[in-house]
Each structure stands twice: as structure tokens, then as C-alpha cells.
Amino acid sequence: MENTPFSFDLSWAQQADQQDDLRGFRGSFFFPQHNGKDMLYFTGNSLGLQPKGVRAYIDQELQDWAQYGVEGHFEAKHPWFSYHEMFAPLIAPIVGAKEKEVVVMNQLTVNLHLLLVSFYRPEGKRKKILFEHKPFPSDHYAFESQARLHGYSPEDVLVEMQPREGETLLRTEDILAKIEELGDELATVCFGAVNYYTGQWFDMKAITAAAHKVGAMCGFDMAHAAGNVPVQLHDWDVDFACWCSYKYLNSSPGGVSGVFVNERHHQNKDLVRLAGWWGHNASTRFLMQPGFDPMESAEAWQLSNAPVLMMAAHKASLDLFAQTSMQALRAKSVALTAYLEFVLNAVADKTGQEMELVTPKDPAQRGCQISMRLKGRTKQVVRDLAAQGVIVDWREPDTIRLAPVPMYNSFEDVYRLGEVLVGLLG
Numbered sequence: 001m002e003n004t005p006f007s008f009d010l011s012w013a014q015q016a017d018q019q020d021d022l023r024g025f026r027g028s029f030f031f032p033q034h035n036g037k038d039m040l041y042f043t044g045n046s047l048g049l050q051p052k053g054v055r056a057y058i059d060q061e062l063q064d065w066a067q068y069g070v071e072g073h074f075e076a077k078h079p080w081f082s083y084h085e086m087f088a089p090l091i092a093p094i095v096g097a098k099e100k101e102v103v104v105m106n107q108l109t110v111n112l113h114l115l116l117v118s119f120y121r122p123e124g125k126r127k128k129i130l131f132e133h134k135p136f137p138s139d140h141y142a143f144e145s146q147a148r149l150h151g152y153s154p155e156d157v158l159v160e161m162q163p164r165e166g167e168t169l170l171r172t173e174d175i176l177a178k179i180e181e182l183g184d185e186l187a188t189v190c191f192g193a194v195n196y197y198t199g200q201w202f203d204m205k206a207i208t209a210a211a212h213k214v215g216a217m218c219g220f221d222m223a224h225a226a227g228n229v230p231v232q233l234h235d236w237d238v239d240f241a242c243w244c245s246y247k248y249l250n251s252s253p254g255g256v257s258g259v260f261v262n263e264r265h266h267q268n269k270d271l272v273r274l275a276g277w278w279g280h281n282a283s284t285r286f287l288m289q290p291g292f293d294p295m296e297s298a299e300a301w302q303l304s305n306a307p308v309l310m311m312a313a314h315k316a317s318l319d320l321f322a323q324t325s326m327q328a329l330r331a332k333s334v335a336l337t338a339y340l341e342f343v344l345n346a347v348a349d350k351t352g353q354e355m356e357l358v359t360p361k362d363p364a365q366r367g368c369q370i371s372m373r374l375k376g377r378t379k380q381v382v383r384d385l386a387a388q389g390v391i392v393d394w395r396e397p398d399t400i401r402l403a404p405v406p407m408y409n410s411f412e413d414v415y416r417l418g419e420v421l422v423g424l425l426g
């Protein structure tokens, strides 16, 4: 730990906060309370905090509903007929997309299915779907059921990328080799862009290029990437992606999801998809005629009209993101996550607690999450931490996931977490 810019010291942390240009955002969020004080919140990767503006945004829609009834579709301050259109300019810069490539709709697993209907089209020999080791269970269920939807048994078409013997993380070279090996048997690659458990951020650009080289489609579940790491979905030539908004995008429990569909696919009206009226050409939508005429944008995948109350919460959060940039958030995130890593190592040194940091050390392979295994500890640690005003996430058998979120966490938060851990583990 020589030559590190960091110090496990309160005044060092407070000084780092003073120099943080993003520190003002912290005041825009509600922190859960413990004994009249803000809790130390490290679970923004599970549920982002509530922006203080949310209530006013939802109130606006409730008022307009009360005042206008159905006329609110056109008379509301933000007319509901085109409500979803406000989101493309806000979310596109967060995921590196063109505005017409993104739309906000439904929820995450629903959207994953809708996208797989279009981009997992097994045929003949080409029927396999490749995903990362231990994906989020919902994704695994989606892959299994998509296989069945096409009449295959999951064992025949699902390929889970395994780490090397004795390793937890996946190596990019191995992923690329696997894609090449599967070759013309590979229909679709669909990785969690950042794995929810290890926090590993995969090389999305290289994976996409390798998939395309063998003629496969490539998409990502960005639940743990959206609003966390800077991605360039368009420039990396990704085919499709989806994410939820309630993790790093702070947009309410179970909040609305987003999707990306590369513009390359927009003109293809024959692409198989599940259709609904909100994906139909907006200029003729209200002629209420049969014969689906898809929008020439990601909106073609919309089924239903917008769930305005839920989306109002999303808007409140995205308007905060619009006041900064993913570059600025990323710069702070890299420093704050490195500081957390430093503090955890200092805690292990001071207490003698056996600790394994599972998440990659390389900042290019992680966002703002560190997963640590506390050897010999049980879930009791999490209860003890909560009793001291610290919220973290526990995964059996011995893993704590910590997310220092650049939008609202501080260096002082990280220092104080370390202080509590020293007391608890020592």
C-alpha cells in the first residue's frame, strides 16, 4: 500500500469530499434513517435511493389526471400520449445510444424476453445461446424458457461460460475463444454486462465483435451497468440491450425498464417480434386498423401505453443525471471504488479477518461494486452492521456486496464503513 494516494483517516476522507465536484448531488436524495442520522447506504446496486424530486414529479401527473381526466393525454403538462418520448434524449447518453435506439417501457425480465423473441432466432444448426457463469437467475429462467419456446430442451442449447478451474472471474480471451469454438452453432450471446455477484464488467466491445464474426447476435442485460459504467452501445455495435431503472438509476422499486435496439434492425419490418399498439406507426395508431406497421425505431418494441406514474419517478432521477455526465460519474466512481478497496484491505490488516475481494482489481473490469468474502462469517455480520446504521447486501454463503455510488456516496461514507468494520471484525 505504499505510493497510494489514499489514507484510512477521517480528515483525509473529508478532504477528498471537499474536492469532489459531484458532492452536491448527495443532498438531492433521501437516506434511510437510523437513530436520527443518515444511514451508511451501500446497496445502490440493489435499490437506488429516492431522489427528493420524485414526489413533485408524480404529483404533477396526479394533478393533471384529476384536472383533465382522459384529456390529459394531450392537455397534461407532459402529455401522456407522447410521455415516453421525453426519455430517449435522457437515457441515450447514459448508455451511449442514438435517441431512436432507446425506449423506456415495461420491466426488465419482460423486456429481456421481448428482445430475445427478436434476437434469439435459433435455426438448424445455429441454435445455441451463450451467457456468463452464474447469471442473475431471472436471466437464466428467461433463456431456459426461450429455448422451450422454440421447441428445444435447455440442456441442448444453453451454454454457460465457465471460469477456469479454481477461478471465479471470466477471462476475456476465454470468452472470445468460446465464441469462436461455438462458431456457426451460436445464435445469440447474451451476457450480464456487469455480473451482479462478482461485479465483473465484461469487455462488451470485444464480445460483440467476436459474436458478429461468427454470425451471431449479441446483447447485454445491463441491470448492473446502466448508470454505473460508461458504455457505448451504438459504437460497440451491440444488437440489443435492456436494463432496469431501480438500481443505479434510482427510479423506484420495480420501476420501469429501458431497451436498446441497434438502428441496423429498425428498417427490418419482417423481424419477428411481439407487437402491440404502442409499437405501431404513431401517425396511424389511432386509426385503430389491423395490420401492424412498426415504428422505425426502438419504439417498435413497445406494446402498451406508458405507465406514467412509474415513469414520472424515472424522469425525476434522469433529470439529475442530465446535470452531470457518465464521464464525471465514472471518474468519481473509479476513485471512490479504489478507496473502498483500500479501506477494506486496511480493515483486513487491522483485524486479521480473512477476506477475499472477488471483484476484479482492474478498474476497466469493474464498476462501483466490490464483493468481498468474509471467511468464517455468517449473515449475523449484516445484522450487526444494520444495528450500527450500515446497509449492505448479503449473498450466501459468505459474501457482502458493497456499492459506493458516485451520485450520492462520499469518501467519508467509505471511511466510516471501515471504522465500523474494524470494530465489528476485530
Ligand SMILES: *Cc1c(COP(=O)(O)O)cnc(C)c1O
Pocket (backbone or CB within 6 Å): 107, 108, 109, 110, 136, 138, 139, 192, 196, 221, 223, 224, 244
Ligand atoms: C436486478 C436484475 C434483474 C431483475 O429483474 P426484474 O425483471 O427487474 O425483476 C434481472 N436480471 C439482472 C441481471 C438483474 O441484475
